[in-house]
Amino acid sequence: xxxxxxxxxxxxxxxxxxxxxxxxxxxxLRGFAAxxxxxxxxxxxxxxxxxxxxxxxxxxxxxxxGETLFDSEKGYEIGTITEVTQEPFRTDVPDVANKIFxxxxxxxxxxxxxxxxxxxxxxxxxxxxxxxxxxxxKEVFVKSRSFASNGFVVKLVKE
Numbered sequence: 001x002x003x004x005x006x007x008x009x010x011x012x013x014x015x016x017x018x019x020x021x022x023x024x025x026x027x028x029l030r031g032f033a034a035x036x037x038x039x040x041x042x043x044x045x046x047x048x049x050x051x052x053x054x055x056x057x058x059x060x061x062x063x064x065x066g067e068t069l070f071d072s073e074k075g076y077e078i079g080t081i082t083e084v085t086q087e088p089f090r091t092d093v094p095d096v097a098n099k100i101f102x103x104x105x106x107x108x109x110x111x112x113x114x115x116x117x118x119x120x121x122x123x124x125x126x127x128x129x130x131x132x133x134x135x136x137x138k139e140v141f142v143k144s145r146s147f148a149s150n151g152f153v154v155k156l157v158k159e
Contacts, residue, residue, distance in 0.1 A: 043121040047082070048134055049155040050142060052112040053089060060086045060112045062147045069116050072143040076132045079118030081144065086110045113154070114142070122158055 052059075063084045071078050088105035095102045118129045127134045134153060141150045 043119040043129075045117065045159045046120045046122070046127060046129075046134070047115060047117050047155075047157045047159070048079075048153055050114045050116065050140055050151045051154045052114065052149045052151040054106075055086075055089075055110050055112050055149070057108045057110065059147070060084050060110065063112070063114060063144070064146050067144040067146060069114070070143050071132055072141045072148055074132075076130060078129050078132050078134070078142070079116035081114055082117045083113075083115035085113045085115075087113070114151075120158075127156065127158065 063081065065081050065084060067081050068077055069079050069081055070076060087110065089109035089111050090103045091106045092101040093104045120127045120129045120134065134156060136153050136156050138153050139150060140153060
């Protein structure tokens with residue numbers, strides 16, 4: 001240490017203390033961050049279906065059964081994909097002759113249905129996969145290794 005309080009003429013004690021304070025603060029705040037995995041525990045098995053609307057042709061081919069599904073907002077693990085199906089996306093089109101709207105399939109757009117299996121803790125009012133709440137009608141943002149999208153829970157079966 002020189003007469004100015006620096007090691008090797010470049011690093012001062014204040015610099016070292018500041019770096020240690022930043023590292024300690026990061027470690028402290030990391031303890032308050034949301035967990036990266038919702039622990040399913042020993043709950044009962046459930047199956048739920050997520051509808052992903054207006055997807056291009058071939059989107060369902062990217063989704064692989066057996067992959068783990070995650071909530072893309074908080075990173076919670078929310079189950080395993082067991083089935084993927086698709087139906088044509090339908091939209092209302094005018095029937096001018098009869099002055100009504102009719103439902104017709106949209107060209108090359110699909111509704112993709114992803115069925116997920118998980119262990120959940122259930123009560124009469126709520127079903128939770130770890131800390132993640134599963135409810136029919138809830139908008140979900142999901143991802144796996146092969147895709148990411150958003151949709152709605154359209155079916156929930158408690159076993």
